[in-house]
Amino acid sequence: MRMCVACREMQPKKQLTRVLRxxxxxxxxxxxxxxxxRGAYLCKKSACLEKAIKSHALERALETSIEPEIYExxxxxxVQYHE
Numbered sequence: 001m002r003m004c005v006a007c008r009e010m011q012p013k014k015q016l017t018r019v020l021r022x023x024x025x026x027x028x029x030x031x032x033x034x035x036x037x038r039g040a041y042l043c044k045k046s047a048c049l050e051k052a053i054k055s056h057a058l059e060r061a062l063e064t065s066i067e068p069e070i071y072e073x074x075x076x077x078x079v080q081y082h083e
Contacts, residue, residue, distance in 0.1 A: 018039045021038045046078060
């Protein structure tokens with residue numbers, strides 16, 4: 001069980017999407033769930049992604065600052081991955 005950083009709901013790991021901060025500092029969607037680095041989990045709802053961005057929950061969970069361009073990339077990846 002993992003917790004969504006936005007809505008704080010506990011769900012099985014397979015039902016959540018992992019956002020990854022690599023050891024090099026890049027922030028990306030981890031579609032495999034096995035990427036090397038620090039991860040944060042989100043529900044598969046775009047509302048949770050938006051809430052995590054607005055409340056800076058992803059930045060706190062990943063312990064890094066995230067640029068607006070990276071948020072836009074995450075939004076696009078999130079939509080593509082969940083279609």
